[in-house]
Amino acid sequence: MALELNTLDHWDESLWQQMKPIYEEAFEHGAKPERILKVMLERRLACMHAAYDDGELVAMAFTGLGDSPEQPALIIDYIAIRKDRRGRGEGKLFFELLRDWAVLTYDIAAIIIEAEAANTPENRERIVFWEKCGFTPTSYVHHYIWIPETYRALVLPIDPSFAVADDGESLFRQITHFHEQAFRKKWDDSTAQPRS
Template sequence: MKFITTKQWDEDLWHKTKDIYNVAFGEHATKPEKIIRNMFAKGLSSLHVLIENDKVFAMALTGSMPNSSVLLLDYLAVRKDLRGHGFGQELCEYIKEWARSQTQFKRILVEVECDETPGNLARIHFWEKCGFQLLDDYKHCYKWGPQHYMAMVLYLNRKPATPLNGEDCLKYMATFHKESYKLG
């Protein structure tokens, strides 16, 4: 198995990846392909995959605003028949090492649905196993959906003297999503 990261749109790689993305997140939680293409055209996104023999096992989309020290882990998914075998954690470890190699990144953020359902609690537990920690109890609800989100952070080196708070992290994420959806 090997990891691949691209900051450029790769039609062939996306074709091998998009089913994992669509199955994991469904039509209401995914960004349309034209928006993802736009994110790559603007230099906002990277695609990371775990692949073997031309078959993708896991994928992630990360993003950041220009000149930002924050990497947003926007989506991470494992092929449905391979979940529970550690591939998600492997991909997450790879992304952490990749982010450390990109000198601008100091932290990785992920937003999680925080309504206390078994699925949401399992996802929070997954991120905690990957080293992320929930920030304060600030919750945010986007205008396009009823779910409430909280921020989780992973500091790539050491925790800063003034750590981030949930509200600032979720504002950053909202700004990133808004910029992602601006076409042109």
Template structure:
């Protein structure tokens, strides 16, 4: 599988990744095209893909937060016919290596739905298998009905970007990312 990371949305890879993104997330659960395009214009954002013979098998959208030292994985999707083959884990491993070796980042961060449903618990187990630790703090958003929890993967053991590890500090990074993504500037 070919791993690619782009800091711009191109005319070749993005349409293939976008198709997978749109197929994987319902319209109300994904960012609109204009927001994504704006993120790449005004923020340090990345498109990560795993491709096989020109087909995008997995994709992720991410961006820097925490003063540029933390990578927030905003969305990840795996082609429906390739799920349960370990491709999502391969993508996370490649993103981790890229973040650690090329970007020298302190850590990776995600947010997961904290409502106790089989689907949410399966997603949390996926992230835990990939080295992420879940926090206790449940963050209520005003624009979505369910609360979220932060999960993190520390890459640099010499920094203390996690704070008390409760998750509250991590949501300041997550919130800052989303505020900038949706800002008009």
């Protein structure tokens, strides 16, 4: 099995129209509105990723960088596999493509993802998936003021010197900063992080 990764650092409407059904299916709750996703790309805060199997779109993701220049981290904001393609190993393969891309492009020290913290079968299944990809869940549970769900950060160190010195709250400072930049009404282009 082989997937082909397509990564863009700018908004592409035709690619989005292909990705949108996967995004809407996977993220019924807690998804950013389309206009915010577009702003993230326009502000160069994020990249959009698509994975294809023999020309057929099977997975999508949006990623950005954390705000620690000493130990840059990739933040996976959204990642999803088409529902009819789940359980075939393509999710792990897609993640590995994203990981390798981030290491080559940004020399990242770690990858951070947040997952819903409520103890439900679906959430436990997600955590198990990320653990199989090498992630470690942190104990800190984050409460956003604008949504009712709680979240837990998971981290995958790439650089052996990367360490989380607390219970995971510091990871949420990076995640929250990333979200705040996307939702900020006024924007100073000089603060944008370059994407390549």
